[in-house]
Amino acid sequence: MFIYGKVQLQFMKALKYLSVMLSIILCSLQTVWSGGDAVVEKTILPSLNKQRASNAFYNTIHFQKLSASRFLPLFNVTGIGSWASPRTVITLDGLPYNGYPFGMQSIDLVPVDLVTIDTLVAKTGVGVIQSGPVSGGTIDFVRSEIPDSFSIDTRLFTGSETGDPLIHIFSRPDERHINKNKVGPSFALSISNKNNNWAYRLSGGGFFYFTTGSVNDGIIGQYNRELLNRQNRQVKVIGEVRYIIDENRTIDFFAAGINLFGWEMSPFTSLFNHYTNISNTGRIRYTDTSSGFTIALVRDESFVWTKQITGSLPTSLRTTEWMLYPRNDISLNNAIDVTVSSYAGLINAIDRSDDNPRRQPVLLQNVSAIHWGFGIDFNYAANRLFSSAGIRIDSQYEYSPELSGELLLEYRTGSSSKLYTLFGTAAYFPDYPPPIILMNRASLKLAVIRIWIPNVCMK
Amino acid sequence: MKHLFVILFSLLLSHCVYAGEIDWERASFGVTANYQIPIGDFGTYWSNSAAIGGLGRYEVMDRVYLMGTLTVSYYTPADNTDGKSIPHIWLINVSGSIHYEIPFSSRIKGLLGIGGDNFTFIFRGTPAERLGSNYIESEVAMHGEIGMSFQFGTIPRFDLYTRYSSIFSYPDQIPIWLSGIYVYLW
Numbered sequence: 001m002f003i004y005g006k007v008q009l010q011f012m013k014a015l016k017y018l019s020v021m022l023s024i025i026l027c028s029l030q031t032v033w034s035g036g037d038a039v040v041e042k043t044i045l046p047s048l049n050k051q052r053a054s055n056a057f058y059n060t061i062h063f064q065k066l067s068a069s070r071f072l073p074l075f076n077v078t079g080i081g082s083w084a085s086p087r088t089v090i091t092l093d094g095l096p097y098n099g100y101p102f103g104m105q106s107i108d109l110v111p112v113d114l115v116t117i118d119t120l121v122a123k124t125g126v127g128v129i130q131s132g133p134v135s136g137g138t139i140d141f142v143r144s145e146i147p148d149s150f151s152i153d154t155r156l157f158t159g160s161e162t163g164d165p166l167i168h169i170f171s172r173p174d175e176r177h178i179n180k181n182k183v184g185p186s187f188a189l190s191i192s193n194k195n196n197n198w199a200y201r202l203s204g205g206g207f208f209y210f211t212t213g214s215v216n217d218g219i220i221g222q223y224n225r226e227l228l229n230r231q232n233r234q235v236k237v238i239g240e241v242r243y244i245i246d247e248n249r250t251i252d253f254f255a256a257g258i259n260l261f262g263w264e265m266s267p268f269t270s271l272f273n274h275y276t277n278i279s280n281t282g283r284i285r286y287t288d289t290s291s292g293f294t295i296a297l298v299r300d301e302s303f304v305w306t307k308q309i310t311g312s313l314p315t316s317l318r319t320t321e322w323m324l325y326p327r328n329d330i331s332l333n334n335a336i337d338v339t340v341s342s343y344a345g346l347i348n349a350i351d352r353s354d355d356n357p358r359r360q361p362v363l364l365q366n367v368s369a370i371h372w373g374f375g376i377d378f379n380y381a382a383n384r385l386f387s388s389a390g391i392r393i394d395s396q397y398e399y400s401p402e403l404s405g406e407l408l409l410e411y412r413t414g415s416s417s418k419l420y421t422l423f424g425t426a427a428y429f430p431d432y433p434p435p436i437i438l439m440n441r442a443s444l445k446l447a448v449i450r451i452w453i454p455n456v457c458m459k
Numbered sequence: 460m461k462h463l464f465v466i467l468f469s470l471l472l473s474h475c476v477y478a479g480e481i482d483w484e485r486a487s488f489g490v491t492a493n494y495q496i497p498i499g500d501f502g503t504y505w506s507n508s509a510a511i512g513g514l515g516r517y518e519v520m521d522r523v524y525l526m527g528t529l530t531v532s533y534y535t536p537a538d539n540t541d542g543k544s545i546p547h548i549w550l551i552n553v554s555g556s557i558h559y560e561i562p563f564s565s566r567i568k569g570l571l572g573i574g575g576d577n578f579t580f581i582f583r584g585t586p587a588e589r590l591g592s593n594y595i596e597s598e599v600a601m602h603g604e605i606g607m608s609f610q611f612g613t614i615p616r617f618d619l620y621t622r623y624s625s626i627f628s629y630p631d632q633i634p635i636w637l638s639g640i641y642v643y644l645w
Binding site: 231 | 500501503504505543544545546548580582586589590591592593596597598599626627628629630631633
């Protein structure tokens with residue numbers, strides 16, 4: 001009896017230690033996953049004193065900044081991405097935007113401007129969204145409603161770093177003078193109106209900057225001194241039209257383009273290059289709020305070319321993506337909602353260097369792949385309890401279909417605190433399929449990565 | 460000097476703002492001209508220059524004024540540049556300051572002022588071509604100022620002043636002496 005009691009005591013002690021360790025491990029996982037912050041979802045209200053979308057993130061959430069220059073940050077809200085492949089999916093009104101040069105995903109290269117953005121929603125956890133599994137969080141640009149009456153919104157800004165060389169560039173030519181960091185006169189403008197069943201908004205913006213001021217100036221200067229001193233730009237043009245069929249049904253047209261001209265380190269070569277990129281997106285969405293049905297047709301395109309610099313031939317790549325996104329939100333009763341969503345489309349990546357022997361190939365072979373996916377989500381909401389379960393199957397590039405899923409349980413213990421657990425798995429598909437040939441003739445193999453994210457935390 | 464930078468940037472970043480209804484009776488506008496004597500490398504490799512521009516002034520309380528000026532000047536290389544390739548410079552100075560008046564008589568007053576500046580250098584000419592399109596540079600400066608104010612009959616009020624500005628550039632600051640006149644026309 002005594003021995004049994006001692007064994008029981010030791011067993012209880014071991015169980016206690018095990019539970020404590022498990023709690024620490026689980027909460028540590030969450031801490032690592034979200035970059036030191038237990039935020040799963042964060043809504044950011046961009047104010048007009050911010051220059052660009054990335055500025056709205058500074059001092060707001062933790063994120064991993066991967067940019068080599070000061071002006072084109074590649075974001076990873078989870079903090080575990082790599083230079084070659086940032087895993088955070090950037091969406092525009094819930095649907096992904098994929099018009100980035102060489103897959104260089106930056107929230108500053110999304111062709112929208114803060115002047116027409118209502119909120120930025122960052123989610124740091126693993127999950128499933130309509131376009132597929134998400135292993136590295138999401139950043140969603142939520143556009144503001146087009147005003148009911150004629151409206152003009154604008155902002156102008158410019159900036160120059162103080163304490164830089166001025167006349168000393170000429171009076172002391174033997175000294176090293178490269179730090180002349182500045183933002184040129186930049187602007188954003190939006191004009192909108194509504195007329196009967198039609199609402200429209202035309203907007204645009206220009207951000208002009210010099211790459212100088214970075215520790216990499218010396219490297220860039222060795223590649224091409226003339227281009228180092230050229231003003232870089234990110235210029236955006238956006239057109240939006242909404243046709244209101246009746247109080248429940250609308251059709252939205254969205255077309256936008258962005259022109260990038262500037263230096264950046266290419267994600268999979270780790271070499272500086274001077275980019276000229278023209279990206280555009282066209283989106284049509286039909287929404288019926290009475291039945292919960294929406295369908296969207298999306299076309300994203302990027303056409304990028306790099307200049308010849310010391311040690312590297314010019315390159316050129318064109319990517320096009322056509323996607324159809326049908327979705328139906330069904331409310332079974334006051335507590336249970338079911339969402340059925342899917343997508344199907346075609347991805348093309350064409351190496352435009354093939355027809356020019358003086359260009360450096362980027363891809364071993366051109367890519368043409370069909371992507372498709374199907375998912376279903378169940379949501380249950382009671383007084384303090386919210387639960388969500390989702391599962392989906394996705395097929396991208398030549399990979400076999402991958403299953404992903406998530407389970408979220410959330411219990412609100414008070415007005416500002418909650419206990420939640422999130423259990424998810426997400427396949428990670430690279431932006432471009434292997435093999436990719438690099439500019440230095442090395443090759444990089446990318447593969448599907450399956451990630452399990454268990455966490456239990458009190459917030 | 461590092462501490463001065465810290466204090467300056469703290470003030471700039473704290474966004475000190477004064478807002479109030481404008482009483483146009485307290486506001487006056489005019490023109491200004493000054494002679495600029497740069498010191499250090501700026502004075503060695505460029506000739507002295509003259510500037511012209513406009514001014515605005517607002518009386519916030521008895522004897523205390525806020526003043527803003529905008530002037531433009533043009534600098535040419537000095538006669539002897541030691542073989543260095545020196546460009547021409549358009550210099551745009553936007554200045555904001557607070558002034559305190561010391562009355563000596565009904566017609567003559569003394570002036571003390573302190574403020575901040577933005578100096579924009581626009582480099583022109585063949586030597587500036589190596590800067591590419593990055594040939595415009597702006598820098599912050601601070602200045603102190605003393606002067607005398609005169610009011611005679613129907614002649615518009617005018618101030619004679621001398622100002623010492625120091626531009627925060629790297630590796631050395633650029634000091635400039637400015638001596639000139641404010642004429643209040645409206």
